[in-house]
Amino acid sequence: MIKCEDLHKTYPLGKGAGYPAVRGVSFQVRAGEFTAITGPSGCGKSTLLNILGFLDNPSSGTYLFDGKNVGAFDDGRRSGLRLTDIGFVFQSFNLLPRFSALDNVCLPMLYAGVEKEAAAARAEELLARVGLAGKEANSPIKLSGGERQRVGLARALANRPRLLLADEPTGNLDSKSGAEIMQLLLELHKGGLTVIMVTHDQSLAKLASRIVRMKDGVVEP
C-alpha cells in the first residue's frame, strides 16, 4: 500500500540553513498491517506521518501510495485522498469546539458530498460504535479527553478510509482511556483497516503487528 524510498524532510531555518527532520527513510506498509512508529521526541515520527497522510511534502525521495508517485499529485488530489482514503487521529483531538460531536463526525462526509441526513445517520452509528451513543449533541468542550478522542476516531472513520493514521492517540489520555482507545484501534485493525500509529509508548507499540523504530530522522535497522 505504502512504499517510501529515501524520504527526506528538511525545515528551512533561514540563511540557507535547515533542520533535517527526516533523513532518508525507506520502508513499506502492506494493506491490513498495524504499524507502530516509535522513537524519542523529535526523531521525526510525526513529520513522517504527516508526509504519509499527504499533509506535508517530502523535501526529496519517493513516496508511492498504491503504486502511484504522490509527489506528482496536486493539492486537489492530495486533499481528495485525505478525504476518502485516509483517516487522521491526533494527539490533541483537533475537534471543532463550536460544533457538536455529531457535526464534527459529519464534517468529512459533508466535504465528500454525502447528503446531510445520510451523513448524520452514519455519524450516529460511528459514535455509537466508539461508545458515545447519546452524546451526539454534546460540544467537545463538555466531553472528557477519552470521549473527545473517540469523537476524533469516529470522525477519522467517517468516509470509510483504507488507512488510519494516528499520531500519539493516547498521548493526552489517562491510562484507562488510553487503553480503551487502543482497544478500538486494534478492533479496527482486526476488521481489515491498515493502521499506522506514532507513539513513544513502547507498551502500546508492542500491540501493533509491526514496529518501525526511528532515531534522529532515520529508521533504525
Next chain:
Amino acid sequence: MRISESLRTGTLEIFNNKLRSFLSFLSISVGVISILYSITLIYSIRTRTAKALEVAGPGRIVVKMKDRWNSNSDMEKKQAREALTLEDALAMETRYPELFMVSPVLRKWIEFRAGSFSEWQGVLGVNTQWKKRGWVYSLKGRFINQHDIDTRARVCVIIIEGGWLKKPKWIKFYDWKDRFQEFVKHDDMLGKTIMMGGSLYTVVGVLNEPPMEKNPRAFMEVESWSPKILVPITTAQRFLSGYGESEGIDQINLDTGKEVTINAYKARVEKFLAARHGGRLNFLEIKDYRDIIKDKLADKQRDMYTVLIIGAIAILAGGIGIMNVTLATIYSRIREIGIRRAIGATRGDIMAQFVIEAMLLGFFGGIAGIMVGMGGVQYLASKGNEDMIMFQWWMPFISVIAAVLTGFLASLYPAYQASKLDPVESLRYE
C-alpha cells in the same frame, strides 16, 4: 462542502462575534442606504428624462426667446420683441415641410373672469400643431382649428387637471389649492362665455388630463409653468395684453420626427432664422430638447453623484471592515483551517468558506441598511420628495446585491491567504 453548511458555519461565526459583526454591519448599512437613495434618484432622473422625451417627441428642438425683459434701450427692446415671430414659424413650415411639427407658442398672463369668479391665469397662444405632441388628454368639444387662427377667433380651450386616483400622503401637507382648477372642475365650462383681458371668449373645448398616476406629464414638466387655457396664437397676439403690439412670439417647438436629425435641423434652422433677421440671433437660443431636460435635471444629477460618492465611500469602508473582520476571523481560526484541511478540505473549500461568511456579513448588513433606508425613503416620499416617490420594489434587491458583492470582493484576498496556509503549520498553531 455544501453551501448550506458554509452558511451555517458563517452564521454561527457572526453570532459568536457579535460586536465585530455589528461594526461590519454598520458600515455596510450606511453604504446600502446611500446606494438605495442613489438608485431611486437615478431611476427618477432616467424615468423623467425618458417620459419628458416621450411626451415631447423624439426629435424636439426648441427655438426660444431669451433676455426679453432684460433689454435696456428701446432699440434693443424692439429687436427683442421681433426676434421671433409667427411669420418665422410659418416660413419654417413652408421651407421645411418634412418637419413633423412646427408649433409656435406665446404665453400671456391675464385675468380670467367667469361670472363672479376671477383669477389671474396663464394663457397659451397655440396653433393646430400644438396637439401633435404630448397629447395625453380626452377632449370634450373641439380643439382650436385653422379657421380660429385665420380669423383670430375669441375662443379658448380649458385644460382640467387629472387629479389623483389615490392621493399621496405628502399632498395633504400642502394647504394650497388651485382656485382656477377648483372652479373649472366643478362647472361645466363647455360652450360658456368667459372674459379674458377685457374681451369675451367662448369655451369651445375642454381637455381632461389623465389622473396623475397615469399621466406621463406628471412630475415631468420641463417648462417652469404650464398654462391651463389655450387660445389661437393670433388671438393671443392681437387681443390679450402682454408686452405691446408686435408679431413677437415666445417659442417655436419643432419636431424633426427622428432623434438623428436633430443636429442637422438645429444648424439649418439657425441659418434660416439668421437669414430672416439680418444675422441677429442674440435674443434667441436654439436648443436640443434633450439638453433642456439635462439642464433641468443637472441639480438632481449633482445631488445624485454626491450621494453616490458618499455611498461608494461608505460601502468601501464597509468592504474594508469586512476584509478586516475576515482577516481577524482567519487568524483566530488558523487551527480550524488546519483541521479542515487534514480531514480533506481543499484550498477551494477553505476559500469558499470564508468568502461565503463574508458575503453573509454583507447580506445581513445590507438587510439592516435596507430596513433603515426604506424607512427614510418612505419618510421623504411622505414629505413630498418627488424623486423618492419613484421608489421601486426591485431597488432593495439591487442594494443588497451590492452589499453581498462588497462582502465577496472584500473577502477574496483574505480567503485566498487562508487557503494557502500550510496544513501542518496550521494544526500546530495555538
